Amino acid sequence: MAKxxxxxxxxxxxxxxxxxxxxxxxxxxxxxxxxxxxxxTVFLKNRCLPEKPLLITSDDGDKSxxxxxxxxxxxxxxxxxxxxxxxxxxxxTPFWWNEIEYYLGKNEGNKKVLEVKCWAxxxxxxxxxxxxxxxxKPILKYDQLTPGQLREMQEAGxxxxxxxxxxxxxxxxxxxxxxxxxxxxxxxxxDLGFTPDVFAYPNGNFSPNAESILQKYGIKQAYxxxxxxxxxxxxxxxxxxxxxxxxTPLWKxxxxxxxxxxxxxxxxxALGKLRK
Numbered sequence: 407m408a409k410x411x412x413x414x415x416x417x418x419x420x421x422x423x424x425x426x427x428x429x430x431x432x433x434x435x436x437x438x439x440x441x442x443x444x445x446x447t448v449f450l451k452n453r454c455l456p457e458k459p460l461l462i463t464s465d466d467g468d469k470s471x472x473x474x475x476x477x478x479x480x481x482x483x484x485x486x487x488x489x490x491x492x493x494x495x496x497x498x499t500p501f502w503w504n505e506i507e508y509y510l511g512k513n514e515g516n517k518k519v520l521e522v523k524c525w526a527x528x529x530x531x532x533x534x535x536x537x538x539x540x541x542x543k544p545i546l547k548y549d550q551l552t553p554g555q556l557r558e559m560q561e562a563g564x565x566x567x568x569x570x571x572x573x574x575x576x577x578x579x580x581x582x583x584x585x586x587x588x589x590x591x592x593x594x595x596x597d598l599g600f601t602p603d604v605f606a607y608p609n610g611n612f613s614p615n616a617e618s619i620l621q622k623y624g625i626k627q628a629y630x631x632x633x634x635x636x637x638x639x640x641x642x643x644x645x646x647x648x649x650x651x652x653x654t655p656l657w658k659x660x661x662x663x664x665x666x667x668x669x670x671x672x673x674x675x676a677l678g679k680l681r682k
Contacts, residue, residue: 413636417647418464424474427652442485443565450642462486472555480562489569489606492594500548508546509537527574527583567604577613588623635665
């Protein structure tokens with residue numbers, strides 16, 4: 407365990423609002439010490455970090471990161487970590503949750519995605535296959551990041567890291583499925599010259615069984631999706647992150663970074679239930 411001076415790690419997904427994202431980055435540059443994955447690695451070994459450290463991460467490897475976030479980060483000469491799904495690299499295969507929304511419509515699709523995330527992984531895979539085979543709609547296509555685009559970002563200081571092979575919920579997988587996910591993603595990222603031993607749980611779904619398999623595959627850092635600031639001891643295999651997005655208004659962005667948002671949210675949810 408390593409002692410941390412309130413380590414903040416942001417977790418984005420798709421980034422389409424480049425104007426608001428740029429405002430967020432300018433605020434971060436002014437008020438925090440934006441660190442790289444390598445600086446965090448050093449910290450986990452010798453507890454040395456600058457004042458008010460903050461790491462920027464983004465999950466899934468959506469092409470919008472390359473189109474909209476990367477130019478801004480590059481302009482500001484800032485690092486970030488991008489967690490990619492390895493079976494999508496260089497393909498026109500969409501994210502599976504976008505497929506559900508496409509086939510069912512936005513509202514019903516969003517509800518279904520939340521439901522499917524609670525299913526056993528085999529059931530999720532079977533359901534997706536059924537949707538594709540029974541729908542009258544054309545097969546959905548979506549351009550994913552290419553190896554060349556990923557290398558370009560890596561050369562500019564973006565760490566290309568591991569977000570599994572197919573993005574299942576790791577707490578809903580069998581040991582055999584977890585072995586497959588980690589084996590494939592590790593080999594692909596290593597062969598491409600990226601960083602397979604830094605991992606973000608898909609959807610943040612941690613489980614002790616999954617953690618043991620991550621250790622088997624040499625994962626040195628594993629990131630959650632728990633909307634918390636890292637305080638005190640930092641377990642390198644259970645690193646907390648704050649959830650933000652490109653459209654988060656600056657007032658809310660500041661509130662999240664302060665840590666108060668995590669404390670206020672349960673209260674507002676409880677009050678909402680009382681009003682019903």
